[in-house]
Amino acid sequence: MSVTAPKKLSLKERYRILTRGLDWTPTYQEPAKIFPHAEFEGIKIRDWDGFVDPFRLTMDSYWKYQAEKERKLYAVLDSFQQNNGQTAITDGRYVNVLKIFLTAITPGEYQAHRGFAMLGRQVPNVGLRIAAQMQSLDELRHAQTQIHSCSHYNKYFDGLHSFSYQHDRVWYLSVVKSFFDDARTSGPFEFLIAIGFSFEYVLTNLLFVPFMSGAAYNGDLSTVTFGFSAQSDESRHMTLGLEAIKFILEQHEDNAAIVQKWIDKWFWRGYRILAILAMMMDYMLPKRIMPWKDAWDIYFNEAGGALFGDLARYGIKMPNTAEVANKEAFRLSTETMLTFYQMGHASGFHSWLPSEDELKWLAEAYGPEWERLYLPRFKYFRELEAKGEHYYNPSLPQLCQVCQIPMFFTEPDDPTKICFRDTVYNGDRYHFCSDGCQHIFEGEPEKYVQAWLPVHQVMQGNCGGATIDEIRKYWRVEDGEDNYDYVGSPDETMWKSWQADRLKVGS
Amino acid sequence: MSNVSITLYNNDESRGLIAAILKDNPASTTMRMPGVVKIDCPNKLTILRETVENELGRPWDVQQLHMSLVSLSGMVDEDDDYFTIAWNH
Numbered sequence: 001m002s003v004t005a006p007k008k009l010s011l012k013e014r015y016r017i018l019t020r021g022l023d024w025t026p027t028y029q030e031p032a033k034i035f036p037h038a039e040f041e042g043i044k045i046r047d048w049d050g051f052v053d054p055f056r057l058t059m060d061s062y063w064k065y066q067a068e069k070e071r072k073l074y075a076v077l078d079s080f081q082q083n084n085g086q087t088a089i090t091d092g093r094y095v096n097v098l099k100i101f102l103t104a105i106t107p108g109e110y111q112a113h114r115g116f117a118m119l120g121r122q123v124p125n126v127g128l129r130i131a132a133q134m135q136s137l138d139e140l141r142h143a144q145t146q147i148h149s150c151s152h153y154n155k156y157f158d159g160l161h162s163f164s165y166q167h168d169r170v171w172y173l174s175v176v177k178s179f180f181d182d183a184r185t186s187g188p189f190e191f192l193i194a195i196g197f198s199f200e201y202v203l204t205n206l207l208f209v210p211f212m213s214g215a216a217y218n219g220d221l222s223t224v225t226f227g228f229s230a231q232s233d234e235s236r237h238m239t240l241g242l243e244a245i246k247f248i249l250e251q252h253e254d255n256a257a258i259v260q261k262w263i264d265k266w267f268w269r270g271y272r273i274l275a276i277l278a279m280m281m282d283y284m285l286p287k288r289i290m291p292w293k294d295a296w297d298i299y300f301n302e303a304g305g306a307l308f309g310d311l312a313r314y315g316i317k318m319p320n321t322a323e324v325a326n327k328e329a330f331r332l333s334t335e336t337m338l339t340f341y342q343m344g345h346a347s348g349f350h351s352w353l354p355s356e357d358e359l360k361w362l363a364e365a366y367g368p369e370w371e372r373l374y375l376p377r378f379k380y381f382r383e384l385e386a387k388g389e390h391y392y393n394p395s396l397p398q399l400c401q402v403c404q405i406p407m408f409f410t411e412p413d414d415p416t417k418i419c420f421r422d423t424v425y426n427g428d429r430y431h432f433c434s435d436g437c438q439h440i441f442e443g444e445p446e447k448y449v450q451a452w453l454p455v456h457q458v459m460q461g462n463c464g465g466a467t468i469d470e471i472r473k474y475w476r477v478e479d480g481e482d483n484y485d486y487v488g489s490p491d492e493t494m495w496k497s498w499q500a501d502r503l504k505v506g507s
Numbered sequence: 508m509s510n511v512s513i514t515l516y517n518n519d520e521s522r523g524l525i526a527a528i529l530k531d532n533p534a535s536t537t538m539r540m541p542g543v544v545k546i547d548c549p550n551k552l553t554i555l556r557e558t559v560e561n562e563l564g565r566p567w568d569v570q571q572l573h574m575s576l577v578s579l580s581g582m583v584d585e586d587d588d589y590f591t592i593a594w595n596h
Contacts, residue, residue, distance in 0.1 A: 054583040065573045216542035235576045303580040306509030310594050
């Protein structure tokens with residue numbers, strides 16, 4: 001009698017057995033009752049079995065690799081805390097990018113976790129549900145590890161104490177909150193295109209590659225480690241987004257028009273959020289990797305160009321606002337920075353004017369048009385500061401009804417003129433920062449008339465009172481600690497004392 | 508023709524992987540940033556298990572790529588012996 005060892009299954013076979021063996025055909029319930037959200041968006045699927053996740057991760061290997069990533073990450077975080085890593089960053093100013101990250105991006109990870117949990121329940125294909133459930137767990141891991149990493153900085157620096165509370169209330173954070181609220185309240189297919197494709201594939205590289213590389217360059221071991229640990233999951237998420245869009249487009253020719261509408265919408269929604277990232281890269285990293293515009297060229301024009309070249313055979317085109325985004329590329333970070341500089345009294349992080357060297361770097365990166373338009377403004381603000389009259393804007397801005405960003409973006413072809421658009425709906429006039437946001441509103445006005453706009457809420461008396469002191473209290477922005485210029489802040493005093501201590505050693 | 512792209516951690520584990528990629532995809536170019544290496548290649552890039560094992564001097568499971576991967580651009584095809592990224596246009 002001979003004994004032969006059972007043959008080890010190949011990766012493709014193991015995955016096929018996992019995803020085909022797990023599902024079953026219901027006998028006493030209608031499929032439409034089990035997956036009630038699968039049809040209302042108008043997406044037509046002929047054969048759900050056509051979907052295959054190219055990463056073919058089985059549950060056992062998912063747990064194995066995620067556990068290994070966590071062990072590596074937490075070893076670094078422990079070491080960072082034990083060795084006072086916060087003192088080794090390039091400059092105290094740097095921590096302000098973490099304040100934005102923790103209050104704006106981290107709650108977004110949590111929102112993505114919730115959205116993918118919905119998807120992991122609602123799509124009628126087991127491979128897609130497994131991938132969505134894995135992604136849901138990944139997003140939760142990202143939120144947790146980011147909170148954990150930043151908690152160490154919170155022991156020393158201001159502005160990191162109330163991220164979750166502030167996310168639901170503070171004016172600039174409503175931009176990100178409304179983006180994810182919008183995505184989570186759409187149907188499962190739109191959510192998949194919004195977050196899985198448009199955000200993950202087209203836009204998150206900008207956040208997690210050049211920006212996190214910037215964290216590495218600025219000595220922030222803990223952030224670069226959580227950043228790249230998160231991004232290693234993103235590669236899987238991006239691939240899911242791309243496979244999903246291909247699958248939907250191959251299933252029925254009627255799907256292309258719906259998908260194109262979602263791509264146009266979610267490219268613009270996501271791109272508007274990145275304005276704050278452009279500011280972080282160009283104005284807030286003490287040592288810079290590359291200008292925003294270069295990152296935009298690499299990750300949008302080059303990588304996105306290749307991607308849309310591949311989708312062209314389904315009749316899918318570049319987002320209809322890509323051209324406007326390219327026109328804005330040289331000024332996006334500056335228009336955003338100049339706004340936050342004026343709103344320093346009403347923000348939970350510090351702003352500051354760029355140094356002479358930084359202005360030179362910016363002028364070189366962005367060219368003579370940038371110099372002509374913006375150098376005089378920086379010069380003017382610097383003169384005011386020298387007289388002890390730092391300019392803070394005392395008024396409340398008008399917000400865009402869709403992206404919720406104050407109206408500070410300029411006309412695509414005229415950077416000296418603020419871009420305003422408006423639409424009347426049911427007798428009320430609504431305002432927009434761009435053609436992109438106006439078109440999104442006009443596609444679903446009944447959704448966007450419900451927007452929770454921070455300025456309107458202040459006006460209606462829902463934010464603690466009418467004075468800036470009362471509103472800051474409502475936001476939990478600690479006056480004189482979290483806000484105003486970095487120069488003169490408690491953060492700066494602390495950082496300087498650390499530097500002085502360092503110089504004393506050995507002298 | 509468009510570039511496909513893969514971005515890997517800049518650490519010891521990835522060093523062998525990067526060497527294997529450059530060997531099997533001679534048309535590829537590298538861009539080094541703090542913490543990461545981005546490799547671009549026209550149309551298609553293949554990672555072969557055998558080449559990676561020769562570079563590392565030990566067995567290597569293709570799915571261990573998840574431990575070094577930061578980002579990628581292109582359609583993925585993965586099996587026991589290879590990992591490919593390609594555009595179909």
